[in-house]
Amino acid sequence: DTGVSQDPRHKITKRGQNVTFRCDPISEHNRLYWYRQTLGQGPEFLTYFQNEAQLEKSRLLSDRFSAERPKGSFSTLEIQRTEQGDSAMYLCASSLYWDTGELFFGEGSRLTVL
Amino acid sequence: EDQVTQSPEALRLQEGESSSLNCSYTVSGLRGLFWYRQDPGKGPEFLFTLYSAGEEKEKERLKATLTKKESFLHITAPKPEDSATYLCAVQARSGNQFYFGTGTSLTVIP
Numbered sequence: 001d002t003g004v005s006q007d008p009r010h011k012i013t014k015r016g017q018n019v020t021f022r023c024d025p026i027s028e029h030n031r032l033y034w035y036r037q038t039l040g041q042g043p044e045f046l047t048y049f050q051n052e053a054q055l056e057k058s059r060l061l062s063d064r065f066s067a068e069r070p071k072g073s074f075s076t077l078e079i080q081r082t083e084q085g086d087s088a089m090y091l092c093a094s095s096l097y098w099d100t101g102e103l104f105f106g107e108g109s110r111l112t113v114l
Numbered sequence: 115e116d117q118v119t120q121s122p123e124a125l126r127l128q129e130g131e132s133s134s135l136n137c138s139y140t141v142s143g144l145r146g147l148f149w150y151r152q153d154p155g156k157g158p159e160f161l162f163t164l165y166s167a168g169e170e171k172e173k174e175r176l177k178a179t180l181t182k183k184e185s186f187l188h189i190t191a192p193k194p195e196d197s198a199t200y201l202c203a204v205q206a207r208s209g210n211q212f213y214f215g216t217g218t219s220l221t222v223i224p
Contacts, residue, residue: 042201042214056210091157101148105157
């Protein structure tokens with residue numbers, strides 16, 4: 001297993017368009033997280049899955065954001081009607097044990113909204 | 115509200131010059147405090163987990179310590195390859211998410 005993979009690595013879109021990011025976690029990891037990171041800031045929590053169940057969602061996440069994890073495997077994060085403020089790095093992480101803090105991060109999907 | 119504050123924002127060291135990074139936290143019941151390293155354009159990479167005050171963890175030139183209000187990441191005789199952003203995160207007993215600080219950008223000059 002080569003780790004957490006994210007696709008696409010870079011996405012440039014125009015304001016108002018929809019975008020979707022995909023995350024493939026490490027195969028035996030049942031926990032999956034999405035974070036957003038802007039320049040000079042730490043990762044900001046967006047949402048968390050345990051298997052296919054979305055157990056927690058940030059209050060900061062507007063209705064334009066939706067995430068799924070069908071069958072508890074890969075996950076998708078969709079942003080509808082993108083805004084310039086959505087420009088950021090979207091990071092996916094997976095873990096086997098939720099209380100050890102050992103999250104395995106992907107290299108991220110960088111979104112630029114023009 | 116759970117909060118993590120890291121200082122300094124940026125730190126430049128000469129190779130071999132030891133120093134410490136600080137992480138102050140406020141959390142309603144700490145489950146764990148975590149240190150990560152992040153290289154430019156990459157996702158964070160896990161370093162340490164600390165669970166209780168007085169606990170220490172070491173890895174090569176890095177040593178992490180924890181008190182009831184803060185954690186320190188001590189870097190002994192750093193090398194240029196230690197240059198990165200170091201992130202601190204906490205997890206509360208009541209939740210699943212990890213709260214990250216804004217990080218300390220470390221540059222080690224040869």
